[in-house]
Amino acid sequence: MRDILPADKARRERVLAIIRERYRAHGFDEIETPALEEYSRLHAGIGGDNEKLAFNVLRRGLEAEAIRAGADDPAALADLGLRYDLTVPLARYYASNRGQLPGVFRAIQIGPVWRAERPQKGRYRQFMQCDIDIMGDDSARAEAELIAASLDAIDALGLEGATVRINDRRALDWMLDTFGFAPDERAGVLITIDKLDKIGPDGVAAELRERGAAASAVDAFEAFLRRPQTLEYNPFGERQIRKGLPENAPDEIVAHLVGIGEAVAASREPAPGIDPVPLVFDPFLVRGMGYYTGTIFELAHPSVDYSLGGGGRYDGMIGRFLGQQVPAVGFSIGFERIVDLVAEQQDATANAVVLVHDADVPVVELLAxxxxxxxxxxxxxxxRRTKNFKALLERAQGDGYTAFAAVRAGDAPGALEVKPLG
Incomplete structure (x- = not known):
């Protein structure tokens, strides 16, 4: 967890303001949920490995004997926890407030989340998430709206050229079934497949065999990875999708993905040399959250080799709280990564002035x-003027101030000579 200094705070707020403005322009409404959620919700088996990283809150009033008795049962000791993402709280929020929300609800949720990460570069125990979600729409329109709004926000931040890698969990399940992997081994198989870009086909095949996956399924999968492929460029569409999957991929899944691409293309201004559909089909995109049920996606930018956000469809989550299934899909921008890439700019208040005054200037004159x-x-x-006047001005400039004026006793308000800094 970090303290944020004034210049960094101003920069973060500027980035957040741009993201908020673009999301609102696309018809999303901002909501707020508490930092704390019930322990049972945070540990309902839908948060994947993040559940293991939750900060739990000890029940109030526990006596020492009760603590000893519950030493092996966290649920007996904790009844609340800090949220580890914004999706689980959103599902609870929607279930609690559905009667006051529109049939198709488009939500913005921006706020801190907490995970008991091992501290390292780029990994924080408290960090900001920027989510947009659509509930109540099971069509490709929902995914297209999320992708269009997110790319618009990234463009507005000066990070043009971003693309979205896209896949569908249903396509992954069909592919694993085609190769012959048993349903009870798929969770482990997906963990290994997710490493494909890091360890390559040889590493994936070797790890699958070490896991004890069915040999015939591993052989079929390895043969698919090593199949001869032509190098021609195929823009996002049916041909790109079918070439990335085994033969006879389900038409419904392919059509859903194609429809997303067509809708995203319609939302973007055509420009010379720029692909109107900034989507890339990746049949091996997995994403680790266990609650994804359909489309999944990740945001990529050519300036870095890691994702800048992602999301997917989680149609089964809200039903756990509501008792009635509601389709839902979300996209989360990785704010802590994005903010480091955004070019330095002056604070929105371009006219920022430091009044450097002598010690004898009356307070009433200073405030006038x-x-x-x-x-x-x-x-x-x-x-107040110091002996090291130059250092004072340099610090002010570093804090985002653009001009200064010297103030002496008796100067008339509005008659100061304002000079630019730097």
Whole structure:
């Protein structure tokens, strides 16, 4: 967990403001959920490995004997926990407030989440998530809206050229069934397949055999990975999808993915040299969350070799809380990664002035000078003159201030000489 210094905080808020503005432009409404959720919801078996990283809150009023008795049962000791993502709280929120929400609900949720990660570069125990979700729509329109809004936000941040890798969990299940993997071994098989881009076909095949997967299924999968392939470029569409899957892929799944691409293309301005459909079909995209039931996707950018966000369809989650199935799909931008890539810019208040005053200037005069500049649209900070005047101005510039003025006793408000910094 980190303290955020003023310049970094201003930058983060600027990025968040752009993301919020673009999401709202696409018809999403912002909501807020509590930092705490019930222990039973956070450990319902739908959060994957994140459930193991949850910070749990000890029940109030437990005596020492009760703590000893429950040492092997976390549920007996904790009744609440800090949210480890925004999707589980959203499902509970929708189930609790459905009567006051539209039939198709488009939600923005931005806020901190907590995971007991092992601290390392890029891994924080408290970090910001920026999610958009659509509940109540089982058509390809929902995925297309999410992808279009997310790409629009990324473009607005100056990160043009992003693409979305896309797959469908149903296609993965069909493919594993085609190769002959038994249903009870698929969870482990998917964990290994998810490493394909890191360890390659040889590594995947070797690890699958080490796991004890059916030999005939591993042989069939390895043969598929090594099949001869032509190198011609195929834009996103039916041909690209079918070439990435074994023969006779289900028409319904292929049509769903094609429909997403067509809708995303319609949402974007055509430009020379830019693919109108910034989607890439990846038949081996897995994503680790156990609650995904259909389409899954990840956001990629050519400047980095890691994903900048992702999401997918989780049609089965809300039903756990509501007792009635509701289709749902979401997309989460990796804010902590995005904010480090956004180019440095001046704070939105371009006219930011430091008033450097002598010690003998009366407070009433200082506040009169400050008010005159604020009324003119400036951001204003008061600083008493120090011996190291240059260092004072450099610090102010580092904090985002663009100009300064020297104030002496008796100066008339509005008559100061404002000079640019730098």
């Amino acid at each position: 000078h400050k008010k005159a500049l604020i009324d003119a649209g400036a951001r204003v900070r008061l600083e």
